[in-house]
Amino acid sequence: MASDNSENATGNPGSGERAPKRRRSALLDSAIVEFSTYGIGGARVDRIAERANTNKAMLYHYFGNKDDLYLAALQDIYAGIRGAENELELDLSAPEAAIRTLVAFTFRYYVDNPAFVRMINTENLHRAVHLRAAGDMTTLNRSILDRIKAILDRGVAEGIFREGIDPLDLYISISALGFTYISNQHTLAVLFGRDLTTDEAIEKRLETMTDMVLRFVRSDRHHAASDSAR
Amino acid sequence: MASDNSENATGNPGSGERAPKRRRSALLDSAIVEFSTYGIGGARVDRIAERANTNKAMLYHYFGNKDDLYLAALQDIYAGIRGAENELELDLSAPEAAIRTLVAFTFRYYVDNPAFVRMINTENLHRAVHLRAAGDMTTLNRSILDRIKAILDRGVAEGIFREGIDPLDLYISISALGFTYISNQHTLAVLFGRDLTTDEAIEKRLETMTDMVLRFVRSDRHHAASDSAR
Amino acid sequence: MASDNSENATGNPGSGERAPKRRRSALLDSAIVEFSTYGIGGARVDRIAERANTNKAMLYHYFGNKDDLYLAALQDIYAGIRGAENELELDLSAPEAAIRTLVAFTFRYYVDNPAFVRMINTENLHRAVHLRAAGDMTTLNRSILDRIKAILDRGVAEGIFREGIDPLDLYISISALGFTYISNQHTLAVLFGRDLTTDEAIEKRLETMTDMVLRFVRSDRHHAASDSAR
Amino acid sequence: MASDNSENATGNPGSGERAPKRRRSALLDSAIVEFSTYGIGGARVDRIAERANTNKAMLYHYFGNKDDLYLAALQDIYAGIRGAENELELDLSAPEAAIRTLVAFTFRYYVDNPAFVRMINTENLHRAVHLRAAGDMTTLNRSILDRIKAILDRGVAEGIFREGIDPLDLYISISALGFTYISNQHTLAVLFGRDLTTDEAIEKRLETMTDMVLRFVRSDRHHAASDSAR
DNA sequence: GATGAATGAGATTTCATTCAT
DNA sequence: AATGAATGAAATCTCATTCAT
Numbered sequence: 001m002a003s004d005n006s007e008n009a010t011g012n013p014g015s016g017e018r019a020p021k022r023r024r025s026a027l028l029d030s031a032i033v034e035f036s037t038y039g040i041g042g043a044r045v046d047r048i049a050e051r052a053n054t055n056k057a058m059l060y061h062y063f064g065n066k067d068d069l070y071l072a073a074l075q076d077i078y079a080g081i082r083g084a085e086n087e088l089e090l091d092l093s094a095p096e097a098a099i100r101t102l103v104a105f106t107f108r109y110y111v112d113n114p115a116f117v118r119m120i121n122t123e124n125l126h127r128a129v130h131l132r133a134a135g136d137m138t139t140l141n142r143s144i145l146d147r148i149k150a151i152l153d154r155g156v157a158e159g160i161f162r163e164g165i166d167p168l169d170l171y172i173s174i175s176a177l178g179f180t181y182i183s184n185q186h187t188l189a190v191l192f193g194r195d196l197t198t199d200e201a202i203e204k205r206l207e208t209m210t211d212m213v214l215r216f217v218r219s220d221r222h223h224a225a226s227d228s229a230r
Numbered sequence: 231m232a233s234d235n236s237e238n239a240t241g242n243p244g245s246g247e248r249a250p251k252r253r254r255s256a257l258l259d260s261a262i263v264e265f266s267t268y269g270i271g272g273a274r275v276d277r278i279a280e281r282a283n284t285n286k287a288m289l290y291h292y293f294g295n296k297d298d299l300y301l302a303a304l305q306d307i308y309a310g311i312r313g314a315e316n317e318l319e320l321d322l323s324a325p326e327a328a329i330r331t332l333v334a335f336t337f338r339y340y341v342d343n344p345a346f347v348r349m350i351n352t353e354n355l356h357r358a359v360h361l362r363a364a365g366d367m368t369t370l371n372r373s374i375l376d377r378i379k380a381i382l383d384r385g386v387a388e389g390i391f392r393e394g395i396d397p398l399d400l401y402i403s404i405s406a407l408g409f410t411y412i413s414n415q416h417t418l419a420v421l422f423g424r425d426l427t428t429d430e431a432i433e434k435r436l437e438t439m440t441d442m443v444l445r446f447v448r449s450d451r452h453h454a455a456s457d458s459a460r
Numbered sequence: 461m462a463s464d465n466s467e468n469a470t471g472n473p474g475s476g477e478r479a480p481k482r483r484r485s486a487l488l489d490s491a492i493v494e495f496s497t498y499g500i501g502g503a504r505v506d507r508i509a510e511r512a513n514t515n516k517a518m519l520y521h522y523f524g525n526k527d528d529l530y531l532a533a534l535q536d537i538y539a540g541i542r543g544a545e546n547e548l549e550l551d552l553s554a555p556e557a558a559i560r561t562l563v564a565f566t567f568r569y570y571v572d573n574p575a576f577v578r579m580i581n582t583e584n585l586h587r588a589v590h591l592r593a594a595g596d597m598t599t600l601n602r603s604i605l606d607r608i609k610a611i612l613d614r615g616v617a618e619g620i621f622r623e624g625i626d627p628l629d630l631y632i633s634i635s636a637l638g639f640t641y642i643s644n645q646h647t648l649a650v651l652f653g654r655d656l657t658t659d660e661a662i663e664k665r666l667e668t669m670t671d672m673v674l675r676f677v678r679s680d681r682h683h684a685a686s687d688s689a690r
Numbered sequence: 691m692a693s694d695n696s697e698n699a700t701g702n703p704g705s706g707e708r709a710p711k712r713r714r715s716a717l718l719d720s721a722i723v724e725f726s727t728y729g730i731g732g733a734r735v736d737r738i739a740e741r742a743n744t745n746k747a748m749l750y751h752y753f754g755n756k757d758d759l760y761l762a763a764l765q766d767i768y769a770g771i772r773g774a775e776n777e778l779e780l781d782l783s784a785p786e787a788a789i790r791t792l793v794a795f796t797f798r799y800y801v802d803n804p805a806f807v808r809m810i811n812t813e814n815l816h817r818a819v820h821l822r823a824a825g826d827m828t829t830l831n832r833s834i835l836d837r838i839k840a841i842l843d844r845g846v847a848e849g850i851f852r853e854g855i856d857p858l859d860l861y862i863s864i865s866a867l868g869f870t871y872i873s874n875q876h877t878l879a880v881l882f883g884r885d886l887t888t889d890e891a892i893e894k895r896l897e898t899m900t901d902m903v904l905r906f907v908r909s910d911r912h913h914a915a916s917d918s919a920r
Numbered sequence: 921g922a923t924g925a926a927t928g929a930g931a932t933t934t935c936a937t938t939c940a941t
Numbered sequence: 942a943a944t945g946a947a948t949g950a951a952a953t954c955t956c957a958t959t960c961a962t
Contacts, residue, residue, distance in 0.1 A: 023946080039355055042271025045932060055948060060933065120417055121351045125269055128416030145422070168422055169438050176410035177403060184409070186358030187350055192375070192398055208399050215445045253921095275957060285923055286958080296957065483925080499815055502731025505953060515927060520954060580877055581811045585729055588876030605882070628882055629898055636870035641862060644869070646818030647810055652835070652858055668859050675905045713942095735936060745944055746937080756936065 024062050026052040031063075031073040036118035040070055040126065071130045077119045084109060085144055095155035096214060102148070103210050107178035111202055117182050145171060152217070161217045170217070177209045254292050256282040261293075261303040266348035270300055270356065301360045307349045314339060315374055325385035326444060332378070333440050337408035341432055347412050375401060382447065391447045400447070407439045484522050486512040491523075491533040496578035500530055500586065531590045537579045541569060545604055555615035556674060562608070563670050567638035571662055577642050605631060612677065621677045630677070637669045714752050716742040721763040726808035730760055730816065761820045767809045774799060775834055785845035786904060792838070793900050797868035801892055807872050835861060842907065851907045860907070867899040 030051040034043045045066055049056045063069040088105050090098040110117050123131055148167040155161030181188075185196050195201065260281040264273045275296055279286045293299035318335050320328040340347050353361055378397040385391025411418075415426050425431065490511040494503045505526055509516045523529035548565050550558040570577050583591055608627040615621025641648075645656050655661065720741040724733045735756055739746045753759040778795050780788040800807050813821055838857040845851025871878075875886050885891065 039269040039271050039352075041269050041273070044930095046930095056933080057935085057948060058946080061946075066932070118355060120414060121355060122269075124414050124416050125267075125348060125351060125355075128420050131417055131420045168424065169435070172411060172418065173407060173438065173442060175414075176406045176408075178406075179410045179414070180406035181402060183413075184350060184354050184405075186354050187361055188402065190358050190361045194398065205399070208403065212403060212442060212446045216442045274955095287923070287960090288921085290958070291921085499729040499731050499812075501729050501733070504951095506951095516954075517927060517956085518925080521925075526953070578815060580874060581815060582729075584874050584876045585727075585808060585811060585815075588880050591877055591880045628884065629895070632871060632878065633867060633898065633902060635874075636866045636868075637863060638866075639874070640866035640869045643873075644810060644814050644865075646814050647821055648862065650818050650821045654858065665859070668863065672863060672902060672906045676902045734934095747939090747943070747945090750937070751942085 023052070023054060023058060027054065027059055027062060027069070028073060028076055031069050032077060032115050032119065035070055035073050035122060036115040039122050040067075043070070045069075067130070071134055074119055074123055074130055075134060077116050080113070081109060081116060090147055090151060092150055092154050095151050095158065095161060098151045099155075099213060099217065100210055102151075103174055103178075103213050104206060106174055107181075107206050107209060110178050110182040114182065117179065120179075121183055155217065156219075159221070160219055162219050165217060170213075173216070174209070174213055177212065178205070181205055253282070253284055253288060257284065257289055257292060257299075258303060258306055261299050262307060262345050262349065265300055265303050265352060266345040269352050270297075273300070297360070301364060304349055304353055304360055305364060307346050310343070311339060311346060320377055320381060322380055322384050325381050325388060325391060328381045329385075329443060329447065330440055332381070333404055333408075333443050334436060336404050337411075337436050337439060340408050340412040344412065347409060350409075351413055385447065386449075389451070390449055392449050395447060400443075403446070404439070404443055407442065408435070411435055483512070483514055483518060487514065487519055487522060487529070488532060488536055491529050492537060492575050492579065495530055495533050495582060496575040499582050500527075503530070505529075527590070531594055534579055534583055534590055535594060537576050540573070541576060544569060550607055550611060552610055552614050555611050555618060555621060558611045559615075559674060559677065560670055562611075563634055563638075563673050564666060566634050567641075567666050567669060570638050570642040574642065577639065580639075581643055615677065616679075619681070620679055622679045625677060630673075633676070634669070634673055637672065638665070641665055713742070713744055713748060717744065717749055717752060717759070718763060718766055721759050722767060722805050722809065725760055725763050725812060726805040729812050730757075733760070757820075761824060764809055764813055764820055765824060767806050770803070771799060771806060780837055780841060782840055782844050785841050785848060785851060788841045789845075789903060789907065790900055792841075793864055793868075793903050794896060796864050797871075797896050797899060800868050800872040804872065807869065810869075811873055845907065846909075849911070850909055852909050855907060860903075863906070864899070864903055867902065868895070871895055 027048065030048045031043075033051065034048045038044070043066070045056055045059060048069070049059050052059075059069065063072055084105075088101070090101055092098060145167045148171055152161055152165055152167060152170070156163050181196065189195055196205070257278065260278045261273075263281065264278045268274070273296070275286055275289060278299070279289050282289075289299065293302055314335075318331070320331055322328060375397045378401055382391055382395055382397060382400070386393050411426065419425055426435070487508065490508045491503075493511065494508045498504070503526070505516055505519060508529070509519050512519075519529065523532055544565075548561070550561055552558060605627045608631055612621055612625055612627060612630070616623050641656060649655055656665070717738065720738045721733075723741065724738045728734070733756070735746055735749060738759070739749050742749075749759065753762055774795075778791070780791055782788060835857045838861055842851055842855055842857060842860070846853050871886060879885055886895070
């Protein structure tokens with residue numbers, strides 16, 4: 001990541017700075033804010049430069065053009081979650097706890113990184129043409145599937161999980177339960193008149209998600225185990 | 231809906247037609263395709279007019295400006311799912327079957343109406359400002375929550391469903407499991423190298439979703455019931 | 461041609477005109493002036509629009525982009541000389557007179573149409589990439605070679621011209637003797653301190669050219685014929 | 691000349707060199723290639739520096755600005771032909787042979803130095819403003835006219851050349867017959883579908899030029915002399 | 921109603937030149 | 942001397958909207 005994905009992170013001490021890496025990184029941060037706020041078509045190169053306390057020519061100097069800058073921003077976003085996932089510790093000796101940890105991590109990442117959610121949506125609106133063109137992405141995401149598989153296998157071996165669950169399918173379910181909640185929060189709020197982003201609502205949602213995923217993976221014999229104990 | 235949400239629907243016989251409703255409707259269809267493909271900032275008024283076999287002056291005549299046209303397209307999209315939901319029959323006397331029907335309907339609607347999914351995402355990228363400004367949306371969506379509540383109540387009364395499940399929370403879960411699957415299909419395909427939209431993959435996904443939702447709502451005593459029987 | 465190649469021709473009655481062909485034609489005339497004055501890289505789209513009493517957007521509306529406008533200007537320039545050549549009458553029954561007419565026509569065309577000369581030079585600086593890309597040019601220029609061949613054949617039949625002269629080679633010589641004189645007039649004037657474009661100098665040059673070409677084509681027996689009788 | 695006009699000459703051993711004259715000369719060579727390829731408006735300062743394996747600051751250090759660099763390049767180009775002409779030996783005791791030598795030298799210089807031809811054209815497109823501003827050019831080119839005059843005078847004295855031929859007019863003719871052939875080779879090739887730059891075509895053209903010039907200068911009595919004997 | 925031209929504001933991109941190190 | 946970053950002015954091009962017919 002440039003340095004940090006949060007919506008308005010720049011962290012540079014002043015506007016007269018000179019360190020080239022700083023400049024590039026400030027532009028990238030600014031681009032993430034801009035693209036995730038307005039989409040590709042709606043993003044303004046002027047605003048990106050201004051927010052990074054530099055000028056358009058610098059932006060073109062470092063990134064070539066608007067589209068390439070968008071791609072760089074997208075890759076930075078993905079580098080962010082990849083890095084966070086890699087730091088995530090999942091204790092295989094306790095499969096249920098590992099699932100809980102994974103669900104919580106995933107949801108909280110979406111909650112804490114709305115720019116991530118918006119960039120993914122933006123890229124999907126564009127049918128992932130940029131991501132596809134960037135190549136080399138498939139390998140990066142093997143690791144999370146491998147780890148889910150390991151958890152499932154261990155759970156099955158211990159007799160507490162069902163057999164036959166596809167790791168990717170499960171990953172999509174875990175992701176989906178939190179992603180749409182964050183991604184669609186605005187239309188849902190209008191349509192149903194409820195704010196979904198209060199701390200209380202977020203915690204409630206995490207409970208539901210965890211409950212749902214665990215009930216899904218558990219073997220029928222072990223179904224009675226309590227879920228609300230957290 | 232204008233007439234139909236499918237990606238390239240127009241269905242008008244020729245360019246020399248006279249029915250004004252046809253023109254309006256063709257413009258609306260075209261706008262839905264355009265906005266759902268490029269977002270608001272990326273949408274082009276020229277393309278919308280051209281795809282509707284008319285000219286920009288007509289578009290401005292009927293809809294005032296680009297933003298109002300977007301709003302009309304968004305409302306049309308919501309009218310579409312509202313109409314479909316109203317026609318959906320849920321048999322209260324069989325709560326599990328009703329849940330199955332609801333899950334299947336919801337998912338298939340997303341599968342069959344990608345423009346719907348894209349418009350929702352676009353509107354959320356804009357923080358639902360247009361939808362909020364349009365007002366009067368809350369009432370429209372009470373009905374689906376009421377019906378879910380009725381199903382849950384009946385299931386609890388019959389002893390087959392758990393108590394304490396929030397209808398909106400459940401609705402969001404049902405929606406989410408399918409919405410993200412469709413919405414994020416392009417990035418997921420690139421990241422994991424698997425096409426999620428084959429008929430087989432879609433049916434598999436529906437099974438997972440149904441299984442997950444039913445396991446979530448069932449009371450623990452009734453948990454052993456088979457889910458794969460469809 | 462748009463209407464006329466002369467350096468500042470527009471000929472439109474006022475700036476508030478509406479006829480679309482006029483606009484296009486005014487833009488083309490303006491483009492010819494601009495490109496022949498500044499070259500492709502030095503030409504300014506703003507100036508072209510302003511000189512045509514319109515705005516840049518119209519220019520892009522009609523011609524797509526700067527390069528395509530340049531190509532249109534180039535084709536217009538070639539259409540101009542092609543049209544003039546087609547109207548040129550060469551009396552085959554008097555081969556020497558026909559050569560005289562051809563030489564005079566060619567030189568006077570360069571003298572009267574400096575924009576033509578400059579455009580040809582500009583296109584050659586670009587290695588004729590635009591002309592080559594435009595295609596279909598070869599056929600257009602067969603006619604002048606055919607006519608030169610007819611003149612030469614007749615002169616040979618009459619015993620007054622030599623055999624074995626290549627029509628294209630002769631055409632290039634006729635063209636060259638006048639083209640460089642006009643094309644390089646500015647550097648020649650600086651280097652040798654003589655203005656080559658006075659009426660007197662032009663007439664003198666035409667005499668030299670005619671003399672040189674006729675002495676080249678005449679059979680040796682008929683060499684004594686006077687050339688200065690005009 | 692800086693060192694050599696050939697299109698891609700640099701000849702410096704590496705980027706870490708120290709000789710300042712080398713740097714200046716490499717920049718000048720690069721500038722000639724650039725200006726003769728793209729014209730003044732189309733030339734890019736970045737490309738000039740890059741091709742000279744240095745950076746823009748050096749360019750500005752040595753030459754001040756783009757326009758001054760262009761002037762330096764132009765002067766270098768003229769210095770090149772001036773030097774070559776000075777080394778050219780014309781045997782006055784054989785006027786016909788001297789003319790042959792002059793014609794051949796002139797043509798071959800154009801053939802071997804396309805950058806020269808292109809720079810002359812570029813400067814003429816700019817109406818020779820730079821050359822005029824550079825001053826002091828007239829004197830430099832007296833010598834070639836003086837030598838032509840000497841040849842003509844000797845030929846007249848020997849009775850083999852006509853009287854009354856203007857040396858500058860003759861020089862322009864000699865130059866023109868070869869200059870346009872090289873200068874306009876690209877458009878001519880497109881328009882007439884023939885490659886004019888094969889070795890064979892070049893030799894043929896030189897024959898034509900020599901023939902034409904000699905027939906022009908010869909007195910009528912001596913006209914029967916063979917020209918093709920080379 | 922219907923059409924294509926017209927427009928001005930603003931978008932992206934380029935480039936000669938200068939600066940800090 | 943040498944380098945890469947930095948900049949502002951200006952270039953090309955786009956687009957929502959309006960106008961004339």
